[in-house]
Amino acid sequence: MSAAPEILALDFDGVLCDGMREYYESSCRAYGHFWSPSTLRGRALQQQFRDVRPVVMSGWEMPLLLRALVTRVRRGALLRTWPTVRDELLNTFDVPRPDVVARLRDALDGVRRDWIWARADEWLAAHRPYVALETLARVLAGSSRTFVVTTKEGEFARRILARWNISVTGVAGKEAGEHKCENLRELMTTCGTTDVGFVEDRLETLQCVVNCSERDPRLADVRLFLAAWGYTTGAARAAARRHPRIRLLTLAAFRRGVTAWE
Numbered sequence: 001m002s003a004a005p006e007i008l009a010l011d012f013d014g015v016l017c018d019g020m021r022e023y024y025e026s027s028c029r030a031y032g033h034f035w036s037p038s039t040l041r042g043r044a045l046q047q048q049f050r051d052v053r054p055v056v057m058s059g060w061e062m063p064l065l066l067r068a069l070v071t072r073v074r075r076g077a078l079l080r081t082w083p084t085v086r087d088e089l090l091n092t093f094d095v096p097r098p099d100v101v102a103r104l105r106d107a108l109d110g111v112r113r114d115w116i117w118a119r120a121d122e123w124l125a126a127h128r129p130y131v132a133l134e135t136l137a138r139v140l141a142g143s144s145r146t147f148v149v150t151t152k153e154g155e156f157a158r159r160i161l162a163r164w165n166i167s168v169t170g171v172a173g174k175e176a177g178e179h180k181c182e183n184l185r186e187l188m189t190t191c192g193t194t195d196v197g198f199v200e201d202r203l204e205t206l207q208c209v210v211n212c213s214e215r216d217p218r219l220a221d222v223r224l225f226l227a228a229w230g231y232t233t234g235a236a237r238a239a240a241r242r243h244p245r246i247r248l249l250t251l252a253a254f255r256r257g258v259t260a261w262e
């Protein structure tokens with residue numbers, strides 16, 4: 001048993017919410033803005049997308065990931081060298097990279113907004129909590145201040161949480177900074193404490209906090225948990241098990257509440 005941290009910061013996708021159905025559908029719609037949607041045929045595509053989705057850091061990469069699958073980039077290459085594959089795909093456009101990224105981001109956010117506008121209930125139903133909502137409410141109430149830290153638009157996470165009737169102290173979306181180290185620093189400044197527990201399903205993000213701790217000792221106090229149930233790979237879970245600072249958090253331990261997390 002350990003004391004509850006003063007701030008509990010949780011990633012949204014892959015920690016609180018399984019939005020895989022929505023990612024796939026929104027990614028297909030956004031893909032159609034850049035490539036012919038007729039190339040998306042094939043029943044295996046959705047399963048392949050689900051399988052390699054853990055490599056994605058930000059939503060705008062998802063239409064590119066689909067493109068990589070459509071153009072038959074091998075699974076091993078995607079899992080091991082996604083940033084390289086992604087950058088090669090970005091270079092296939094005749095415009096500067098920042099413009100392509102902005103366009104992809106706008107396309108994805110746009111199809112989401114259109115979907116919500118046209119069929120809000122269907123969009124909300126494409127997102128599922130990993131645990132029963134009463135359990136989630138209890139776990140989130142385990143710390144005096146609970147924040148959702150997400151690379152998606154905060155507005156989208158807020159809508160889903162509102163539908164689930166789950167309240168948190170705040171939501172730091174991508175409008176509040178693309179890098180979660182920045183988000184964590186800001187929460188520390190706002191709340192006046194460095195006593196933070198951070199749950200995330202992307203190992204690289206946790207490793208980034210470890211690396212940033214060398215320059216900012218405040219981050220060295222953050223307790224880091226990799227959510228084993230989220231969009232992780234076997235390699236990431238194995239790395240977390242060996243890591244001196246990162247802890248692998250199982251869904252069973254998550255359900256027991258923050259004081260049960262080792």
Ligand SMILES: [Mg+2]
Nearest residue numbers: 011013014201
């Ligand atoms: Mg995540």
